[in-house]
Amino acid sequence: MYPASYARWVTKLGISLRHLVRSWRGMRLRHRLRAWCDARSWRDRGPLWRRRLPLVLLVGASLAAVTAAATGAVAPTPELRFAQGGHWVASPSLGQVVHVNGSARRVDARAAVPGIEPGSQVVQGDTSGYVVGRSRVIEFGKSSLAVERTLTPPTDERPVAIEVAGGPYLVYREAGRVVRLGDSPATIPAGGVLGEPVVTPDGTLWLHRVDSGVLCRLAARTDRISCPAVAPAGHTGALTVVGKQPVFVDTAADTLSRVTEHGLGRPTPIGLDVPPTARVAPVDAGGRVAILDPTARRMQLVDAAGLDAGRTGAPPVTVALPDGTYSAPSVAGSSVVLLDLKRNAVLTYNSAGEQQRSTPLPPEAGEPTLLRGEDERVYVDGAEGRHVLVVDPGGTVGLVPVTGDEGQGPSGTPVPPSTGPDPGPRSPSPGPPPPDRSTGDGPSSPRRTASTPRSIPASPPGMPGNLRATSQGADLRVTWSGAAANGAAVSAYQVTWVPAAGGTSRSATRPGGARSTTITGLTRDTTYRITVVARNSAGRGSPATVRATVPPPPRSVTVSRGSDTTYEDRCHEPDCAYLRIVLRGFSPNTAYLIKPDSSRWPDFNPGATRRTDSSGNLTFEDFPYDSVGSYVWVTVDGVESNHHLWRAG
Structure with missing residues (x-):
């Protein structure tokens, strides 16, 4: 050694x-x-x-x-374990998901994902990303940049998306359900309508059942929810995280309490009146908990330093907010982030309550969404997926266009701080546009309000839709709908099939206009994995996959006259012979009771138990019979054979 x-x-x-x-x-x-x-x-x-x-x-x-x-x-x-970096955003108009590098503020990867629903958001796990829409969740590989499968959400409600180790998670608050995505997706009942969920650094998801006040936890990589604490009866409130531990903000008693495995800890007075309509940030910002009072248009920053000692910390900091409609506050490092839906702007404040930025969002239809990434940045997605606003842990803000070219250097640049609390939307610098010398336009020409959109080069086709495989006897009929061309006509579809348990794969190519094919030569009672992928001049697209089982042949039992025999002194040749019995399509290596019967002598024999072979078949002779002119048959596991007319040999 x-x-x-x-x-x-x-x-x-x-x-x-x-x-x-x-x-x-x-x-x-x-x-x-x-x-x-x-x-x-x-x-x-x-x-x-x-x-x-x-x-x-x-x-x-x-x-x-x-x-x-x-x-x-x-x-x-x-x-x-290192936190997931960056953020993925869905662009329905491009049929793509785009990765935004948060630190560099630029787009550094794209993946074709056909069928993105408007308003979809994207969350990421260790190896996959998930495009979350109302009716489906599309999973794509972060390394392969290819669609891998489609999941069906439990409801069409827009969920709260959380990126964390062991997840990501989708919390459907109204439906009271949690979807854990990853290698083994699971839908977990949470027991009722839920408040805003929070997550601790160890990956534990914490939930508040608003009807009962019960506080529950879902540990990372588990499927069972436990509920170690409950708020006082009739008390409203919300969850947050201070340091590494969950905390309950009691808006009835105006207190903070740690949530432990043994219940709620000692309550700590907040030092102000918190209304039941208050919105609470998911984590503390520099030791202070941000509490938004939407009615009074103000935000309180509550010191949590005395939480464990049960005493009030420093006096809360009150921040007066401009007239607006605000979503729940979020936190980027030590900065509080507010999204004003009325003015379409993002506001950031430090933990002392000082405003850092007031950044208008580019005009776009629909409501933007806000997600806190594992890298402690906050990402604000435009409703149509055309841009992302990145809020760094220090409170700086950068705009990243999603539909632009990503090879020209950083796409996003810091936005300078506003000169007042409400700078309003920015306007272009005055002065006429420069003349367009290629057309001869001068200063008197009409002002151009938009530049010519850049053409997007052809890319591999999308994923074939509505893939189905149905059995037709020993064959499988495969159908699909056309894949998105993505700038170049689909030239062919390649269909591949392989036993799901492993084996040799085979394939066939169909023309670009084909929407179906029939697969023959399959093994009965076997499940196959079938893949259909489209091709065009730019290459191979995203594959669609489905599984289908070729059913076993129908079970059958046949009776005929077998070998002549003499049985004791009651059954003699040429009338006496064995019954020849043939079983097909039964379960392999299984014992069955074969029960004979006849029209003249009902139940003339108690029957016998025989075992099928590895293919589910069985052939044997037994049960001597001699009643010429009568019918004889057998019954096996509820399957009755043919009625055979008995004749002398």
Whole structure:
């Protein structure tokens, strides 16, 4: 084995790594690095960054590799899981989902997803993204950028989408259901109408049943909800997260209480009157909980420092808001984010209540949506998926056009802070447009209000829709609807089938105008996975997949005269012979009771139990019979054979 000095060295290395992990968690090094990278002055620190980054990466990689080789450990610990970066947005007009790099504020990936419903939102897990619409959820691979499957939501309600380890989750508040997406999707009943859900850093989803006041938890990667606490009877309120623990904001008693495994903790007075209509931010911002009072048009920032001691912290900070219609507040790092639906603007405030930005959204039909990513940024999607507003943890805001070209440098730029609380929509700079010399237009020409839209190059076709496979005897009839051409006509459809349990795959090609085919030569009682994919001049599109089973042949039992025999002194040749019985299509390797009968001698034999072979078939002779001119038959598992007329041999 290894020398003792080597073992001591590995032991010291392991201890050092443990200290490193503790420092990583305790000092929140990840957040400091992220804040440092996102600082506006990062360009000035470029030389230092370029010198240190390769060394940091090299040392980290070397330590990880040596430790894995010495200890045999290959699985990462949960503490070292990195948060999902960036944000996906759905663009129904393009038939695409687009990935926005939050730190760079630019689009860096696109995937074709046909059939995106208007108003769809996108959430992401470790390996897949999910386009969430009213009637379907379309899953696509983040590495393959191809559609993988379609799921049906439990209701057409618009859910609250949450990105977190063990998820993502869709919370259908009115229906009282939680959908956990991922490798094994599950719909989990939550027991009633729900308030705004929150999630703790360990991936636990916390739910508030508003009718009963019960507070419930759904741990990461589990399917069972437990309810460790309940609010006082008749008390209204909402959940939030302070630090790493859930907290209940009691709007009847005006208190904050930790939610623990043993119930509610000691209540802490808030120090102000909170109305039952208040909207609460999902997490604290720099130790303060943002509580929006939509009726009074104000926001309170409540100090949660004295929560565990049961005492009121610093006095709440009151922020007067412009006249508007606000959605529930969210949090980006230590900044509070408000979406004003009336003025179509995003407002940001620091934890001291000072306004950081007031950013108008580009005009667009429909209502924008807001999602807090795992990277602690807040993403505001335009209703038509044409743009994304990115709010960084420091409160800076950047607009990223989704429909533009992503190869021209950063698409989004920081928006400067407003000069007042309500700057209103921005107008273009005055002055006539420059002349268009290609057409001879001068200053007197009509003002151009829009530029010519850029053409989108042809891309591989979309996914064939309505894929179905139905059995026709021993064959399968496969039908589909046409795939989106995406700029180039569909030239062919490739149909592939393979036994779902494994085996040799086969395929056939159909012309671009085909919408069906029949698959023959299949094995009975076998399930097949069938894939249909469209092709055009740009390549192969997203595959549609369905499973279908070729049914076993119909069960049948046949009786005929078998070999002559003599049975005791009551059955003699040539009248006496065995019954020849043939079973087809029964369950393989299964014992069945074969019960004979006749028109002259009912129940003349108690029958016998015989076992089918591995194909579900059986042939044998038994039950001597001699009553010429009568009919004889057998019954097996409810299947009655033919009635055979008995004749002498």
